[in-house]
Amino acid sequence: MLRHFPDLVDLDRFDVVITHYSLSLGPLLHHYLGPKLVERLKRYKGLKAAFLQDEYREIQTYWKHINELGIDVLFSCVPGHEIAKVYPPDKVPKLRVENVLTGYVPERLVHQEVLPVDQRPIDVGYRTRRMPFWLGRLGQEKWFIAEEFKRRAEGTGLKLDLSTREGERLYGDAWSKFVASCRAVIGVESGASIIDFDGKLEHRVEAYTSKYPDATFEEVSEKFLGPFEGSLNLHQISPRCFEAAALRTPMVLFEGEYSGVLTPERHFIVLKKDFSNFDEVIAKLRDHSFLQAMADRTYAEIALDSRWSYRAFIKQVDDILEEEVSRRATLEASRPYTKAEFNRARRLSVNYYLRRKTALFMQSILLGMPFSRKSIFWLWEALPRPLRRFARPLARTVSR
Numbered sequence: 001m002l003r004h005f006p007d008l009v010d011l012d013r014f015d016v017v018i019t020h021y022s023l024s025l026g027p028l029l030h031h032y033l034g035p036k037l038v039e040r041l042k043r044y045k046g047l048k049a050a051f052l053q054d055e056y057r058e059i060q061t062y063w064k065h066i067n068e069l070g071i072d073v074l075f076s077c078v079p080g081h082e083i084a085k086v087y088p089p090d091k092v093p094k095l096r097v098e099n100v101l102t103g104y105v106p107e108r109l110v111h112q113e114v115l116p117v118d119q120r121p122i123d124v125g126y127r128t129r130r131m132p133f134w135l136g137r138l139g140q141e142k143w144f145i146a147e148e149f150k151r152r153a154e155g156t157g158l159k160l161d162l163s164t165r166e167g168e169r170l171y172g173d174a175w176s177k178f179v180a181s182c183r184a185v186i187g188v189e190s191g192a193s194i195i196d197f198d199g200k201l202e203h204r205v206e207a208y209t210s211k212y213p214d215a216t217f218e219e220v221s222e223k224f225l226g227p228f229e230g231s232l233n234l235h236q237i238s239p240r241c242f243e244a245a246a247l248r249t250p251m252v253l254f255e256g257e258y259s260g261v262l263t264p265e266r267h268f269i270v271l272k273k274d275f276s277n278f279d280e281v282i283a284k285l286r287d288h289s290f291l292q293a294m295a296d297r298t299y300a301e302i303a304l305d306s307r308w309s310y311r312a313f314i315k316q317v318d319d320i321l322e323e324e325v326s327r328r329a330t331l332e333a334s335r336p337y338t339k340a341e342f343n344r345a346r347r348l349s350v351n352y353y354l355r356r357k358t359a360l361f362m363q364s365i366l367l368g369m370p371f372s373r374k375s376i377f378w379l380w381e382a383l384p385r386p387l388r389r390f391a392r393p394l395a396r397t398v399s400r
Contacts, residue, residue: 002359003034006349009342011044015332016321021051025065027058027199041069045331047324049073053102055086056135056192056234058199063091073324075100075317077191079259082232086195098320101259102190103239104310105303109246114180117250117295118288123158124149124252125182127175129166133220134205136194136229140217141254141273145186149271152278158285162186167377174370179240180247184285186271187241189256191234194225201228210386237261241268245302248295252281261308267298 011017019025023032030038041048048071055062055078066074073096078086080099087097126146131139146162153160161182163169170178179185196202205224209215221229237259244251251268264270271281284290306312325332337345347353367373383391 002032003030003037004352004355005034005037005040006346006352008345008349010345011040012046012331013333013335013337014046015325015330015336016047016049017041017044018048019050019071021053025050025052025069025071026062029061029065038069044070046333047072047321047328047330049075049321049324051075051100053077054192056195056232057202059086059195059197061199063087066092066095071095072328072330073098073320075320077102077236078234079236082234085232096320096324098316100313100316101239101261101308102236103242104313105242105246105308107310109176109243110303112176112180112247114248117183117248117292120181120183121159122161122182123285124153124160124162124184124186125178126162126186127169127178128164129169130164132202132205133209133217134194134196134202134225135192136225137221138189138191138193138235141188145188145254145271148275149186152275153282156282158282165377166381167374176243176247179243179249182249183288183291184250184252184269185240185244186252187238187244188254189235189258190238191236193230193232193234194228195232195234196228201225206389210389213384213386235259242303242308245298248299250291250294250298252285261302262298267294267302269294 019033033041048069050066050071050073052062052074055076072094074087076083076087076097076099078097078099083097083099087095126149128142128146130143133140143164146164150160150162161178194201201224205220208220208224235256241251241253241258241262245267251262252271253262253268254273255264255270258268262268269281269284271277302308324330365372366376380388380391
């Protein structure tokens with residue numbers, strides 16, 4: 001769904017419309033939804049809800065669009081104690097904000113058969129990408145843990161599969177198989193340690209790093225980020241932690257709270273952010289009996305705990321939507337779609353249907369095959385940073 005929505009699908013035949021977090025309500029609202037759907041959402045009289053992630057970028061733009069669209073309920077990844085700072089009631093007066101996690105335990109992984117830890121071929125695995133400097137120190141930790149772990153592990157004899165290259169990221173079944181093939185995975189908390197309310201910080205940092213592409217994070221931090229670092233605690237547990245727990249893969253994580261879900265040294269091995277306990281961590285990684293016991297314990301206490309299931313998450317969402325439909329007395333559909341009627345309206349929206357089929361076909365060719373994906377991102381990473389600024393709008397146009 002990119003700018004094009006089925007013309008014949010009638011929103012008024014739904015009680016609730018929910019926007020997924022992949023459809024930005026921020027600076028890229030019109031790029032994703034398109035002007036026609038934006039106007040239709042404004043006119044829609046049922047309950048409107050939204051999911052958001054990455055809530056650290058141009059927050060004032062989110063306030064503006066949430067108010068203009070008339071969003072009633074927001075399911076946010078901002079921790080509960082920070083919600084009032086990110087979404088002040090005087091800025092979004094009609095909005096109910098509820099905290100949800102960035103992910104939960106997938107049922108299919110809980111029931112997946114996996115090899116015992118000592119039979120897995122990779123000692124330590126990890127995938128990430130290099131994050132923009134303006135996200136702050138937490139964003140840099142995702143890259144730093146991989147590079148520093150790799151450097152310090154030289155000569156230990158451990159087999160590592162760690163990558164920070166975009167083209168080597170894994171998705172779907174390939175990611176699950178990778179995690180299940182590791183005796184341990186490393187990781188950090190999700191989120192950001194800086195929130196940029198008006199976007200000025202992002203623009204200043206991007207302009208500086210385009211001019212000085214070899215600038216280090218520490219240099220940029222000292223010049224721009226210092227006053228903003230740690231202004232908000234947007235740290236959250238990553239969905240990867242739940243996936244690892246379900247696949248009985250032990251975790252080595254930077255010290256942190258992990259949304260109060262995981263207990264240090266019970267559910268994960270703690271790695272200090274200065275790597276001062278690295279030797280102790282390596283010793284634990286060599287003890288396969290220790291790793292298996294931790295994997296089994298985390299599986300039983302986290303993956304099988306119904307509080308962290310998608311069923312519990314869905315119930316939370318359903319209950320809140322029921323409450324708000326009743327409380328706000330929003331318009332309920334008098335003639336809801338049957339599944340057959342909805343599919344017919346979608347298919348008869350010929351422009352949308354053909355674009356969707358074409359997009360899926362092109363995605364399967366360009367991004368669905370590992371070689372194609374690696375080649376595309378190799379070319380992108382080979383471009384100098386100043387050229388990427390000019391190439392990005394062209395890429396967005398092509399993607400449409």
